[in-house]
Amino acid sequence: MSKGTLYIISAPSGAGKTSLVKEVVSGVADVMVSISTTTRAIREGEQDGADYHFVDKEQFLSMVEHSAFLEHAKVFDNYYGTSQQHVERELLQGRDVILEIDWQGARQVRRLIQDSQSIFILPPSTAALKERLENRGQDDETIIQRRMQDAINEMSHYAEFDYLVVNDDFDQALQELKCIIRSNRLSQLRQERSLEKLLIDLLNQD
Secondary structure (H helix, E strand, O other): OOOOOEEEEEOOOOOOHHHHHHHHHHHOOOEEEOOOEEOOOOOOOOOEOOOEEEOOHHHHHHHHHOOOEEEEEEEOOEEEEEEHHHHHHHHHOOOEEEEEOOHHHHHHHHHHOOOOEEEEEEOOOHHHHHHHHHHHOOOOHHHHHHHHHHHHHHHOOHHHOOEEEEOOOHHHHHHHHHHHHHHHOOOHHHHHHHOHHHHHHHHOOO
16 A cells, blocks of 8 residues: 655635645545644534544643654744654555645654655735635734734745745645645655556566
8 A cells, every 4th residue: 555645735814725625635536635633713613533633732732742742843932743653653554744834843743754745825816815814804903913024934934835825716726735645646656656566467477
């Protein structure tokens, strides 16, 4: 069985990352999203164990001490982490795993899993990004301004990623993400593993 690929997908808040990833998972076989653990409050419509694993700060820090996370970071006054055991198990079963994490987490993961692939999603403009944040209706103007400043910092790390996708037209951005995953599945290493029997037969001179 060919080992799956770990995809790190980062974006500033409001760039449309979550919506794009949801469509990728529903449209491409054997792709899943790793469910993060977080200390932030659960939002209306979210489910524990489906959207996030919700824990308190004390539980989270205990998990950090026991090296339970592949990566962890503090974002907007809350902690987020990715279960190392869960991700490695899914990859070994041949599934591609997507991590929706920020640039800090992406750095941590790349150091541990060097064959991971990283994708950064950009908005088409700062005006479009602010408009999307305002249209969500979740934050007041002060929070939106803070998110815009954080977005600039996040986007300044774009050069650390393997791929850049601009989410201007949603359908086009979605197809570009799908193409990245499908093309990586045709890499020599993954094909060699999945086509082992065929390659042996083709090269057999008897």
